[in-house]
Amino acid sequence: MRAASLKLLALQVLVAVVAIGIWHVGSSVPIAGKYFLPEFFFSTPLDVFQRVVKLFVSGEIWRHLWITLTETLLAFVIGSAGGVAIGFWFARQPLIAAVFDPYVKMVNALPRVVLAPIFMLWLGLGIWSKVALGVTLVFFVVFFNVYQGVKEVSPVVLSNARMMGMTERQLFRHVYWPSALSWMFSSLHTSVGFALVGAVVGEYLGSAAGLGYLIHEAEGVFDVTGVFAGMFILSAFVLVIDWLVTLVERRLLVWRPQAAVGQT
């Protein structure tokens, strides 16, 4: 078990080494007098690395990370709360669900990026326009999952709880609620990811801080090194968040068979 995971890690590192190696050779070693990956378009791994280090050493990055993280968390919390509430409401009131069905589908089908300018107009260039964009993404993921979760409570579990003497309130607390939450948590990776997408895309389209802003700014002056450094930090940031989500998920879905949670 231990040896197998070490081997896996070694192979994963190997992929990174090979990719960076190709990038390095292509950008700094001329082949037949030509650079395979010209520095102007692709920068070099060393430059990108130095830029990342500089961003962290100068402390400039922390402000941007903090802004992006705040936006992501706010979008996630508000979007989830709304999704849970409306999902529950619709699942328990089929008439309401039927009335709003076409509108929900319509809004969900809309590419969220087109909403960004409107949110900026309404909420300004600060964090709230980014939060709003994230919320429109997170809301629907959570909403559909909770709706499904409440609808698909096992009828046997429900009958059993009723025979046990549960009141409607107790059914809500002990049956509907955990079932809906379990569906929501199983989409945690997707919804947190969407919250981040909302934040970064919002920043990219217009802001004065955040990772998206950093990348956009570098792009504006053809600073490819800056773009790559921003992308690298963004990916690392996503990995850390994803890892945290996995920890939370494992804690919350401990009652689920392992296969459904994902094995590591």
Added chain:
Amino acid sequence: MEMAARREPSRPSAEPESAATAVRLDGVKVSFVIRGAAVFDAVAPTSFEVREGEFVSIVGPTGCGKSTLLNVTAGLLKPSAGHVEIFGERLAGLNRKSGYLFQQDALMPWKTALDNVAIALEVHGTPRKEALEAARGWMGRVGLARFCERYAHELSGGQRKRVGLAQVLIRRPRILLMDEPFGPLDAQTRQIMGNLLLGLWAEDRKAVMFVTHDLEEAIALSDRVVIMSAGPDARVIGDHPIDLARPRDAAEIRLDPKFHALHKRIWDQLREEVAKTYEEGAR
């Protein structure tokens, strides 16, 4: 009604005549509407009773409406005609005096085994600490003291049934309804579960309605075996007292010559009636 009349004189005198009627089905008929139009009579008007302290099995081919009758008795399903009386009171809504052990897994997967048992008391206002203590006791009685913290998916099918049994019995219902509870289990586990059930039942002798398609299991466990015909229009076609001595061992009793005689007698009737039902259905 016809069944009740037929059964009364042949009742073994082992129990006092004064035992109250726990469950009485009076002309209960169940029809389902299929695809908005056709009416399907699942159960023809049926009457029978279960006395207090009596263990009654209902046996019949798959799809004969045994479970439907159980759901009617539980109050989960409203009969199309007739009514149900529980201890002399007409049933309206859910049957609060009964516990129901379902065929399928009915445990809440997000609660541990212990919490699943304790919740049955908690919903009726027992403080959590007391409920957990009682639940721990019941987990021990069904032989799962070491499995309290497991979740449903971490238990075997037989263990899940034990938890379900504890969950139902902890409320001390006066009537126990069981819908092929041991159906999905293997033969050995079924016999072990049968003995566990008999042991727990002997403590306070609840009225039991036990639905099964396994005639041997029914004879081994019950005081009375009620035979139902195949559906649609299922009805009671036989009512046999089982006068085997108690306490019984659900496995060993099957070797008893008396068991064989009973099995043969009931099976002869069952076979005959089932064949008749099939002929009628084919016509």
